[in-house]
Amino acid sequence: MAEAAAPVPDAFISVQKLNLGFGACKELADPAIDGDVLGIWLLTLVDHWDHDFERVVVLTSNSLLVVKYDFLSMTATRTNRVAFYTVFKMSTGVFAYPEKSLVPKSVRRQGNGVRIFFKKNQATVLQKFNPWTKEMPFVTFTSHVMAREASRFGERQDDVRLQVDPFYGRLVEAVRSCRARLLTDRRMAGVDSREESEESPSETLEVLEEPLNLDVYLGVSAAFHNTSHLGFLKNRGFINF
Secondary structure (H helix, E strand, O other): OOOOOOOOOOOOOOOHHHHHHHHHHOOOOOOOHHHHHEEEEEEEEEOOOOOOEEEEEEEEEOOEEEEEOOOOOOOOEEEEEEEEEHEEEEEEEEEEEEOOOOOOOOHOOOEEEEEEEOOOOOHHHHHHHOOOOOOOOOEEEEHHHHHHHHHHHHHHHHOOHOOHHHHHHHHHHHHHHHHHHHHHHHHOOOOOOOOOOOOOOOOOOEEOOOOOEHHHHHHHHHHHHOOOOOOOEEEOOOOOO
16 A cells, blocks of 8 residues: 655645735835836845844845745735845855854755845944844845755745745846946936946946855854744744744
């Protein structure tokens, strides 16, 4: 007698809730500011302390909306906007830890990620050592846990809406197109390319393949946070968070 296939865990998000959530997040885009919606992904945001946080990412023709969305109550609790005219560098590559890091190799982050730089000032020492700061000059993403843990989630790993690489390809296209459009508009308006305004794109745009450095030396909080999936809202039995 053939053995029944193991059920795919649904502790995170069902396909139905994912579709409903994406529809709600799409409505957060303001056509006057963001332009057209080009795509929506559910990814993992990696903070500067190597903590995972689930985020819905809405790609538009002018900006990127990073949405903290509660798939239990089906509500958006926070939205951050990254305007493409502020982006001056985008990188993709594997995650790298300092040479003297004590983070065990068994718990170090694997796979590719994407980092978007939108502030040219470097992170200060206070920012780097503050796990709660929201002022880092970049944002980092990797694929959602349902795409990374194939043995647990089966066919969900093939959903491109959970994968960071397809997102990155579309992101690069969108940022380049937005910059070209803005520069053309400035030339048509007779604005000197050397003159800077609040919405003028940076002079150069770097698109690189390089390691994504994580300045994590102990990683105790990250190991507990990430293995417990505390950055993901999901059904945990009698308690949901």
